[in-house]
Amino acid sequence: MDLFSNSHARGEGWYLSLMSPNTKGANFAWLDPSRLYCSSKALSDCVKDLLKPFYNDTVDLVAGIDAMGFILGTAIATTLGKGFLAIRKAGHLCVSTKTQEYSDYTGKEKVIEVREDVLKPGLHVLLVDQWIETGGTMKAAIKLVEEQGATVVGIYREKVRPGLQALLGGCFNMAIPTLAVPDSGVAAVAIENSEGGKWIKEHYKYSHCIPEELQPQIDRQYLESFRNFSPKN
Ligand SMILES: O=P(O)(O)OC[C@H]1O[C@H](OP(=O)(O)OP(=O)(O)O)[C@H](O)[C@@H]1O
Numbered sequence: 001m002d003l004f005s006n007s008h009a010r011g012e013g014w015y016l017s018l019m020s021p022n023t024k025g026a027n028f029a030w031l032d033p034s035r036l037y038c039s040s041k042a043l044s045d046c047v048k049d050l051l052k053p054f055y056n057d058t059v060d061l062v063a064g065i066d067a068m069g070f071i072l073g074t075a076i077a078t079t080l081g082k083g084f085l086a087i088r089k090a091g092h093l094c095v096s097t098k099t100q101e102y103s104d105y106t107g108k109e110k111v112i113e114v115r116e117d118v119l120k121p122g123l124h125v126l127l128v129d130q131w132i133e134t135g136g137t138m139k140a141a142i143k144l145v146e147e148q149g150a151t152v153v154g155i156y157r158e159k160v161r162p163g164l165q166a167l168l169g170g171c172f173n174m175a176i177p178t179l180a181v182p183d184s185g186v187a188a189v190a191i192e193n194s195e196g197g198k199w200i201k202e203h204y205k206y207s208h209c210i211p212e213e214l215q216p217q218i219d220r221q222y223l224e225s226f227r228n229f230s231p232k233n
């Protein structure tokens with residue numbers, strides 16, 4: 001028996017209506033996406049949707065962000081046949097780490113960390129989290145990955161190309177053509193159109209599960225499906 005799935009029409013993003021609204025108030029995120037992972041069909045459709053833009057890309061390693069990013073991250077890694085790297089909230093890893101400070105939707109100052117013996121120049125990393133609200137967490141994870149020389153999509157446009165342009169343009173008056181094919185990127189169930197969310201979409205290849213017509217509800221932080229939400233559906 002698959003939980004929840006029988007009564008749901010299977011259009012684009014059908015499984016999003018399985019997500020639960022916050023019933024506990026302002027100290028918590030405005031919804032809990034994790035209920036959709038309880039249905040095998042919802043989980044596998046969600047993973048397929050997140051992988052769609054990346055099937056033809058080189059992904060060497062999937063990195064998931066503590067805690068809920070571990071779930072989708074490992075599901076994506078095993079689907080791709082790749083390894084999984086855990087980006088942890090600071091204070092748990094008993095090995096040498098690189099750390100990054102950030103603040104997220106709670107407004108609190110936080111730190112994430114990653115073991116320092118895995119990320120290397122040339123490694124193409126797909127970064128996965130459950131949700132991007134202010135983008136603070138994902139931007140911190142991108143920084144951790146890039147500071148160790150590994151690649152998240154967009155680095156060519158942002159960093160390498162302007163350098164090359166300055167060098168070759170300065171010496172030979174040459175224009176460098178746009179490097180079109182990115183290496184890997186960022187995936188989350190939703191990317192809110194906050195300042196940080198938009199920055200991520202502009203600078204990195206990304207995937208999410210939100211159909212275009214639903215994005216305004218995500219940005220208003222209220223889903224119409226909450227009206228009919230019942231823990232039994
Ligand atoms: O875009 P931001 O504002 O930075 O917020 C996004 C982060 O917040 C949530 O994690 P949270 O720390 O709430 O909980 P978790 O440990 O359950 O993943 C979410 O899964 C992201 O990691």
Ligand SMILES: Nc1ncnc2[nH]cnc12
Nearest residue numbers: 029030031105130131133
């Ligand atoms: N997991 C999450 N679900 C909903 N909103 C969020 N904002 C930050 N994290 C979130």
